Amino acid sequence: MKIKILQISERYARFEIEGIDYAYANMIRRTLINDIPKLAIKNVTFHLGSIRKVEEDGKAKVYNSSTPLFNEIISHRIGLIPLKTDLNMKFRNECDHPADQACPLCTVNYTLTKFGPGIVYSGDLMPIGDEKFAPVDPNIPIVKLDENQALVIDAEAIMGTGREHARWQVTSGVAYKVHREFRIPKYLEIIDLIRKDCKANIISDEGDVMIITDDIPCRHIAKLYRMDEVKMEEDESRFIFQFETDGSLSAKETLKFAIKRLRTRLDRIRDSVVV
Amino acid sequence: MMMPVRCFSCGRVIITDYIRFQENVEKIRREKNREPTSDEIDQIFSDLGVNRYCCRRMIISHVDLIDDVIGFD
Numbered sequence: 001m002k003i004k005i006l007q008i009s010e011r012y013a014r015f016e017i018e019g020i021d022y023a024y025a026n027m028i029r030r031t032l033i034n035d036i037p038k039l040a041i042k043n044v045t046f047h048l049g050s051i052r053k054v055e056e057d058g059k060a061k062v063y064n065s066s067t068p069l070f071n072e073i074i075s076h077r078i079g080l081i082p083l084k085t086d087l088n089m090k091f092r093n094e095c096d097h098p099a100d101q102a103c104p105l106c107t108v109n110y111t112l113t114k115f116g117p118g119i120v121y122s123g124d125l126m127p128i129g130d131e132k133f134a135p136v137d138p139n140i141p142i143v144k145l146d147e148n149q150a151l152v153i154d155a156e157a158i159m160g161t162g163r164e165h166a167r168w169q170v171t172s173g174v175a176y177k178v179h180r181e182f183r184i185p186k187y188l189e190i191i192d193l194i195r196k197d198c199k200a201n202i203i204s205d206e207g208d209v210m211i212i213t214d215d216i217p218c219r220h221i222a223k224l225y226r227m228d229e230v231k232m233e234e235d236e237s238r239f240i241f242q243f244e245t246d247g248s249l250s251a252k253e254t255l256k257f258a259i260k261r262l263r264t265r266l267d268r269i270r271d272s273v274v275v
Numbered sequence: 276m277m278m279p280v281r282c283f284s285c286g287r288v289i290i291t292d293y294i295r296f297q298e299n300v301e302k303i304r305r306e307k308n309r310e311p312t313s314d315e316i317d318q319i320f321s322d323l324g325v326n327r328y329c330c331r332r333m334i335i336s337h338v339d340l341i342d343d344v345i346g347f348d
Contacts, residue, residue, distance in 0.1 A: 068341060069277070077277075134286045140288070140290050171286075172286040172287040246286070247288070
């Protein structure tokens with residue numbers, strides 16, 4: 001088995017694995033989707049009733065805690081905000097205390113206080129304690145407040161995996177495809193377009209046929225499927241994967257963890273087989 | 276109401292893309308004094324990195340109604 005990284009950035013990865021079959025490829029895909037732990041807000045406590053604030057002129061003003069959206073919708077939106085994750089944190093049920101208690105190893109608390117009018121952004125969500133757990137993107141709107149409205153929230157974030165709820169899903173758009181090669185006779189007009197726009201896709205440009213691959217996205221490739229003169233070959237042992245993350249973990253961390261996680265998943269199957 | 280935080284189908288955080296998409300559309304309206312063409316919208320999505328059609332339909336079909344309901348708290 002050989003892994004080749006084709007493209008990697010903070011939130012996106014594209015890589016090729018050679019010498020595996022569909023079953024193995026799908027195993028990697030499913031691990032990437034639902035078995036990467038990440039931090040997300042699970043419990044939100046709203047302050048209900050009136051909220052007093054001393055204004056700049058020294059007078060106390062009373063704000064209302066009612067908002068345009070239902071509290072359930074607000075807490076759902078808060079849950080979906082990606083938070084920077086430390087993979088050394090524990091799941092709550094694997095921590096040393098009973099599952100209904102919390103400790104700094106498994107829980108991060110957040111507060112949010114915002115007075116209207118204005119939009120409440122994810123940047124207003126302040127972690128209690130370490131600043132590194134702040135939301136990845138501070139510009140996610142949560143709710144819009146009118147005059148005399150205020151939002152005071154306590155929130156609790158725990159680790160979880162994507163199989164439980166979408167808020168713990170690190171990756172999106174996880175997909176794989178097999179390596180394909182197209183043999184294009186050189187009398188076709190599309191040759192010039194490919195030479196111009198898809199240079200990286202060309203494997204060989206000698207003789208009567210040009211050989212190209214669709215491992216890298218290229219806008220002319222869709223046309224090739226409809227041409228009878230073009231011959232396509234699939235290599236079902238080379239798989240090209242791609243996925244993107246929501247920023248809570250980098251693409252590199254995610255891939256590393258997924259491959260490490262595969263081994264424990266397979267070990268669990270082996271251990272549970274009774275001979 | 277408000278734009279959903281994530282894409283319903285794939286889970287990508289699209290709300291920040293929606294804000295940037297709106298800025299770009301407004302820019303075209305202001306500079307060229309017309310609605311953007313479908314090719315221009317396609318180009319905006321590609322520049323933002325919104326490549327899948329599930330995320331694109333989230334942004335393109337959204338109607339922001341929060342300002343209409345804000346009076347009914």
